[in-house]
Every structure is written in C-alpha cells, then in structure tokens.
Amino acid sequence: xxxxxxxxxxxxxxxxxxxxxxxxIILRSPEVHVQVNVPEKKNTVWDAGVYAPAIPGIIVxxxxxWAAHELAQRRDRRKSIGDLCxxxxxxxxxxxxxxxxxxxxPNASERAAGIASTKRLLQSxxxxxxxxxxxxxxxxxxxxxxxxxxxxxxxxxxxxxxxxADVSRIRQVAMDDPxxxxxxxxxxxxxxxxxxxxxxxxxxxDRALFDYQG
Amino acid sequence: xxxxxxxxxxxxxxxxxxxxxxxxxERFRAVLVEALxxxxxxxxxxxxxxxxxxxxxDEAFGGLIRKEGMTRDEVRKRVVIxxxxxxxxxxxxxxxxALAEPAPPASRKSSxxxxx
Numbered sequence: 001x002x003x004x005x006x007x008x009x010x011x012x013x014x015x016x017x018x019x020x021x022x023x024x025i026i027l028r029s030p031e032v033h034v035q036v037n038v039p040e041k042k043n044t045v046w047d048a049g050v051y052a053p054a055i056p057g058i059i060v061x062x063x064x065x066w067a068a069h070e071l072a073q074r075r076d077r078r079k080s081i082g083d084l085c086x087x088x089x090x091x092x093x094x095x096x097x098x099x100x101x102x103x104x105x106p107n108a109s110e111r112a113a114g115i116a117s118t119k120r121l122l123q124s125x126x127x128x129x130x131x132x133x134x135x136x137x138x139x140x141x142x143x144x145x146x147x148x149x150x151x152x153x154x155x156x157x158x159x160x161x162x163x164x165a166d167v168s169r170i171r172q173v174a175m176d177d178p179x180x181x182x183x184x185x186x187x188x189x190x191x192x193x194x195x196x197x198x199x200x201x202x203x204x205x206d207r208a209l210f211d212y213q214g
Numbered sequence: 215x216x217x218x219x220x221x222x223x224x225x226x227x228x229x230x231x232x233x234x235x236x237x238x239x240e241r242f243r244a245v246l247v248e249a250l251x252x253x254x255x256x257x258x259x260x261x262x263x264x265x266x267x268x269x270x271x272d273e274a275f276g277g278l279i280r281k282e283g284m285t286r287d288e289v290r291k292r293v294v295i296x297x298x299x300x301x302x303x304x305x306x307x308x309x310x311x312a313l314a315e316p317a318p319p320a321s322r323k324s325s326x327x328x329x330x
Binding site: 115116119120122123125126127129130133164165167168171172175176177179180181182 | 226228229230234235263264265266267268269299300301302303305306309
C-alpha cells in the first residue's frame with residue numbers, strides 16, 4: 001500500500017495569508033506487522049547465567065558461615081586461654097608451697113625432694129607461661145599494619161598475655177641462694193617474699209586475662 | 215656449635231657450686247669455656263631437662279663475665295640461648311648477663327682465650 005500524504009495549506013486551515021505555507025505534512029506509513037521468532041533456548045547446567053540470581057545469596061551464606069566459624073573459634077580460644085591461666089596459677093601456687101616447704105626443711109637430705117619438686121613445678125609454670133604468650137601473641141599482620149598506618153589499630157589488636165617476667169621473678173625469689181646449699185639452715189623469712197611474688201603473678205594473670213577477653 | 219644441656223651435660227641440673235652438689239652451674243661454665251675456645255659462636259640448648267635453678271643459670275652464664283673475664287657484649291655475641299619450651303630461662307640468662315659485674319683482674323682466671 002502506497003503511503004498517503006496530506007498537505008494542507010495555511011488558507012485551508014483558516015489563516016489569512018497571501019502565500020501558501022506548508023503547515024504540516026502528515027505521512028501515513030503502511031501498517032507493518034513484524035513477527036519475531038526467537039527459538040526457545042534450553043538452559044544447561046553449564047550456563048553461568050542460570051546461577052547469576054543466586055550469587056548474592058551464596059555470598060551472604062558464605063559470609064555467615066565464616067562469621068559463625070570465626071566467632072566460635074574466638075570463643076573457644078578465649079576459653080582455652082582462660083583455662084591455661086587457671087592452670088598456671090595453680091602450678092605457681094604448688095611451686096611456691098614446695099619452695100616454702102624446702103626453705104623450712106632443716107634436713108638437707110629431706111629437702112632434696114622439695115628442691116627437685118620446686119624446679120620441676122617452676123619449669124611447668126614457665127612452659128605454661130610460654131604457651132600462653134605464644135597463643136595470645138598478636139599476629140604478624142598486626143605488626144605489619146601498625147608499622148604502616150598513622151592511626152592506631154590497637155583497638156582491633158588482640159592483647160597478648162606475657163607472664164614470662166613474672167614466672168622468672170618467682171623462680172629467682174623461690175630459688176635464691178642459698179636454696180640448694182646442703183649446709184644451709186631452715187629459713188622462715190623467705191616465705192613472705194615467695195608469697196608476694198606468687199600474688200603478683202596471680203593478679204597479673206587475672207588482669208592480663210581480663211584485658212585479653214575484653 | 216650446639217651444646218644441649220640435657221644431652222651433653224645432664225638432665226638434672228644441680229646447684230650453683232661444685233661443692234654444693236653434682237652437675238653444678240660452676241662445672242657447666244667450664245664446659246662452656248672449653249667450647250668457646252674452639253668456636254666463635256655457641257648455641258646452648260636448655261630444653262629437655264627437669265628444670266634449672268636461678269643459681270645454676272647465673273653461675274654458668276653470669277660467671278662468664280664475673281669469673282672468666284668476658285664482656286657482656288662478647289657473651290651476648292658468642293653465646294646464643296635456645297629455649298623453645300620455656301622462655302623464662304632465656305629471660306633469666308639475659309638478666310644474669312645484664313647484672314653480672316666483672317671481678318677485679320687479680321681474682322680472674324682467663325681460660326677461654328679472651329683478653330683479660
């Protein structure tokens with residue numbers, strides 16, 4: 001069908017004008033019917049597009065799993081550190097009792113067992129303190145971040161529990177000369193210093209654990 | 215060179231002086247001095263024993279300064295403490311070295327080859 005056009009002059013539409021002027025041209029296009037035939041595509045398992053709508057959900061689920069795992073791990077770690085601190089306090093208490101008994105024992109042959117026991121228990125305390133220090137030590141990433149940032153990242157950093165110096169102090173006080181001298185006599189004055197060093201360690205452990213657990 | 219106290223000396227370290235009992239710090243210092251005559255750098259492994267007394271560590275390591283005429287820097291440079299299980303020993307040895315004062319020259323016996 002040929003296109004139809006209609007041209008109306010200004011006079012025809014009522015304008016008083018001397019020269020005809022094209023006011024508007026109306027072109028009528030033929031009616032066209034377009035039919036688009038799209039072959040129906042069957043999705044396969046290899047089409048990435050099939051899974052696209054699920055990707056945000058998967059990301060959220062993975063993040064949720066990671067967060068739950070991290071929180072559970074952190075809770076377990078805090079509990080185990082708390083248990084280790086309790087264990088350290090008990091060992092140090094036993095060691096100080098053994099040391100005081102050895103100081104009070106006048107017989108050299110009978111206090112040999114007390115001296116050996118004190119050494120063994122203080123070594124256990126040292127090993128426990130070393131374990132606590134290593135397990136609570138800030139990771140190297142924190143040291144790296146702290147060295148490279150102007151702002152403090154300490155509020156994010158795990159506080160380490162370092163009781164090495166306190167255990168060393170107890171050993172020095174408990175096994176100070178002449179602790180192992182077979183010719184020494186019983187010394188009752190050492191108990192106060194040993195008890196003071198033990199109390200210092202116990203309070204330091206409690207404070208450090210409180211800081212660690214936040 | 216590595217000296218393991220447990221392997222090369224004893225698993226049960228004793229008191230400070232030889233006169234006080236077996237496996238003393240004084241005797242172990244002699245072992246250290248002999249080893250230092252042969253090598254420049256000595257690693258001392260403190261793991262594996264039943265426990266040290268402070269006096270043993272002080273006599274063995276602080277004694278290198280007090281009685282063997284070594285300087286603090288020399289001891290720190292030549293003697294390396296290895297204590298993986300119990301770090302308190304390394305701290306005590308460092309304190310013994312830091313607090314040791316050299317004895318007057320007349321009372322020293324230099325047996326490790328260092329200048330007095």
